Amino acid sequence: MLPSLRQTASRCASSLFPRCARTIYTGVSAKDQSVMDEALVAVGSQASPIPATATPAPSPSSLSSQHPTIIEIPPAEDPLLHYFASSLLTHGHRARAARITSNTLLHIHAFTRAPPLPILRQAVEAAAPAVRTLMHKQGGKMVAKPVALGEKQRTRYAVQAILKASKSKIGRTVEERLARELIAIVQGHSVALEEKLRIHQFAMVNRGNAQTRV
Template identity: 55%
Template sequence: MLPTTTRQALARIWPSYVRSLSTTTASHSRNPLSDAHTALGNTTIARKPPALPTLSTVNPSSINVPPAQDPLLHYLTSRLTTHGHRARAAKITSEVLLHIHAFTRAPPMPILREAILRASPAVRTLMHKHGGKMVAKPVALGEKQRTWYAMDWILNHSKKRTGQTVGERLARELIMIIEGKSPVLDEKERMHKFAMVNRGNAQTRV
């Protein structure tokens, strides 16, 4: 049941509202909604609530989540898989990223990529028997081979780090590589020095 003042105001503006609907020429001269608002005085009219933000309006740069099928994370999970327990290895990979973020307060993926890049050697040395003696010959490594050596050194040296879980020890080792204090960098330097000493045995093509 409408209040008495509201019913009286509607009774005054209703004839003009009907006339505006019946004629096309008067539709542009009068606005029934504005007349109703004026007649009602201070009576407020409910408005639609503002639309909620959607995913399209959110800034993508504020969401820094690595993709589930990132090649580097997939390879790290494969190296951590033992006895076919890949789900357990995937959980360790997630813990590594979480600990890196907790220790550095920075996005974990750039740190992980930079640490593996710094730990990756460029060459290795193969031993060949030539003229009754062993000869060391430097050989350039591909991208997968470089990553394999880096992962192998990181996994081995992370076992000596302090930490309650494998993920925490790996995260500490990766951060030490970024800081230049990891023995993984010494392994890489020794491999490069040995290849440099025997660079004369490398086969070159013209």
């Protein structure tokens, strides 16, 4: 009985709801082509058809005769700016330190209307000490011995002195205080320069205790 009911139901469904074949056309219709042509004409890119003949490739002799084009590409990141941002890094917030460094350069440019990176380099070079003094115990007294610093050590001491001296500058943000301190160092009146002079004077007084290699 059930098979007969299924056959009857299928016949009724086929008579009431005939099957419709539906095809999907993925090509460009005439309407779409007309819209595309109008858009090309509107933007002015409707050009003449490209000829079938291709342009011949240049010969090696002509390529060798041409002078190479020199393109000056700046580095992805300056080493001094990278170290300056690393000195400002606190609690692993690298993006915040990089933002402070960028804003410092922006403030320098706003104050001086000059390229900020050369000013930063000049300030670091001016605040970098050449020596440091180590205290050693000889017998029953402490002896100060001057030691020469390398390039990286001088940069480290200079950046630390700049960050320390910038805390006494006026400004609402760290970037503004750093910019004012860097400009003050270039102008020649800064606490960092006074600290450098004090270190050099103390090393000069104790230059007799410096170890010399024969």
